[in-house]
Structures are given as C-alpha cells and as structure tokens.
Amino acid sequence: MTGIVLYGFDGSTYVRTVRMLLAEKGARYEQVPVNVLKGEPRQSEHMARHPFGKVPVLDHDGFRIIETGAIAPYLDEVLPGPSFTPDSSKDRARMRMAMGIIDSYGYGALIAVAGYHFFPDLIGEPDEEARKHAIVSSRRVLQELMKIRGGSAFIAGEPPSLADFYVAPICCLVSLTPDANEVFAVEGFTRWWEQVQAMPSYQATAPRFGWDLLFAAAAAGRGVS
Template sequence: MSKIVLYGFDGSTYVRTVRMLLAEKAASYELVPVNVLKGEPREPAHLARHPFGKVPVLDHDGFRVLETSAIAAYLDEVLPGPSFTPDNPKDRARMRMAMSFIDSYGYGALIGVAGFHLFPDFIGGQNEEAKQQAIATSRRVLAELMKLRGGDAHIAGARPSLADLYLAPICFYVGLTSDAEEVFAVDGFAPWWERMQAMPSYQATAPQLG
C-alpha cells in the first residue's frame, strides 16, 4: 500500500484543499502537524522540506511534492476515485484561471478580511483601511470567479474541480466574520457556497478552532 504523508497546519486553507481532495479520493494518509501560527514552518526541520517555509508538503512513497497546485494536480492524477480535473480543454482552462485568480489576488484579500477579525496578530494588526481594501478586492475576485462559473453548478463545470476545493476553505474563515455578508454579496456566490458547504469532504475537514 502506498504511503501518503502530508505536512501542514490544520488551520491552513491550502492544507484543507489537499485534505478535501484526499477525502474525496477516500485515501488514507498521515497528517504531520506544522503549526503556522507558532512559526514552525520557519524551523530547520520544515525548511529542509520546503525551502521557503510553506505548507503543505506532500511525501508519497518517497516522492516529495511542494506547492498546493502541484500537490493537488499530482494526487488527482495518481489516486483512484473521482477526477477533479475537467475532461475538456475549455473547462480545464477555467479551472486553472480560477486557481490563478485565487493564488494571485484572492487569497491575500480574503484572508486579510478574515484575519482582521480572527487572527490580527498574524496579519500585522487591525487596520480598518486595509480591511476595506481587502473587502473590495475580495468582492472583485469572487465576482470574476462567478463569471467564470456562468450557469454551471461549479466554477469549471457541472462537477467540482480543484478550483472549488481551492476557494471553499478560504471562504470558511470569511464566513466566521461580521463582514461575510458584504464580501459574499456577489451575484451567483450563494448557491455555489451552499453546494460547497454540503460536500462531505468540506464538513469532514473543518479545522479545530480555539
């Protein structure tokens, strides 16, 4: 039996993305905790795994994969179970565009909103002006993602893709804040969010808060 070891922090949205995928694939794995809030990714043991001190890191039968996009694509390809990569070029392009939007523009903004309320020390304190800018950028990103989705149930088609697994864990944290209603007031977002929250893999991977 192949062995999967995932290094990461239970509270990391990117680690949850990978954990959701593993749950969807019904794959067994070992989660080795690396606490981001305690600075553990910057310690020598983890820097030996990831030179830039990031999580997650994946080891699969002696093969190491870094960066969530590469980890998710690799696992989706090598593990049995439902595919989370669309089967046609246009929908694959939609998925990849969405993942790039999230990585490049969405993550920092959405986590900026969540962090203002939930972990201000981690993001450098509470700055109201910065929060308002983050809300505006978050709404813009979500609007573009919903435009990509169009009339489909999910971002890149009728079925969930890696793009959906990217976005949902980040929205989880925003959803815990008093700014969620404003951030999420984007055409098309509500039905997508309801579908994602209903997924068993989403429910099974909720971080342990507190």
C-alpha cells in the same frame, strides 16, 4: 496507492484544499502537523522539506512535492476514484484560471478580511481603510470566479473540480466574520457556496482544533502555499 504523508496544520486553507481532495478520493494518509504559531515552518526540520518554509508538503512513496498547485493535480491523477480535472480543454482552463486567481489575488484579499476581525495584533493596528480595501478586493475576486463559473453548478463545470477545493477553505474563514454578508453579496455566489458546504469532503475537513489557532495562522499570512 499507499504511503501518503501530508505535512501541514489544519488551519492552512491550502492544506485543507489537499485534505478535501484526499477525502473525495477516499485515500488513506498520515498528516504531520506543522505549527505556524510555534514557527515550525521556519525550523530546520521543515525547511529541509520546503526550502521556503511553506505548507503543505506531500510525500508519496518517497516522492516529495511542494506547492498546492503541484500537489493537487498530482494526487488527482495518481489516486483512484473520480477525477476532479475537467475533461474539456475549456473547462480545464476555467479551473486553472480560478486556481491562479486564488494564488495571485484571492488568498491575500480574503485572508485580510478574516485577519482584521480575529487577530488584528498579528497584522498591526486595525485599519478601517485597509478593511474596506480588503472587502472590495475580495468581492472583485469572487465576482471574477462567478463569471468564470457562469451557469455551471461549480466553478469549472457541473461536477466539482480542483478549483472549488481551492476557493472553499478561504471562504470558510470569511464566513465567520461580520463582513461575510457584504463580501459574499456577489451574483451567483450563494448557490455555489451552499453546494460546496454540502459536500462531504468539506464537512469532513473542518479544522479539528479551536478557531483561535485557525485565525491566528490565517491572519499571520505565513507558511502557506
């Protein structure tokens, strides 16, 4: 398949989710940057792509898709290469539970940990109680994800799935904070984290610009979906 255009900045964890999948598929694509700090997601050009001013957005041969929860399964289905959707109904449920947890609870909690340390000016005055709450919430998220994983190598089974691509980019942000050891002190997490970091797609999709823009975008909590 050809004609893939991905709209979004490298600092978005959700954009990186899609980029990891594209890397695993060996797919060629064009990436069009959408800079959160310059307000580009809210400018008319991008609002025409995504009515809520979020990234990523994907165009594929004239077909436009918004929201990572729709983009990733679509690409996994239509692109050649290995599938990252489990074969069994139970493992697919595990994958979808993990993706839902990140969307509903995990993103906000884990991003709050990173934002506290790197760009507090974007989230208001440093609040120690808020930091502690974010750590507790983040650990709860990771504990549930590792519970879903059980004895499997990855979150939804022995091979990696879309769930791992959802979780890894956000954990990358937290890993660079002084709170990483406390947040990651969850049974089963270390093994999973080591395996994910060793994946070529994880290594190939590290943001290409300075961490300042990455954390500013993350701390702002804007323009990602």
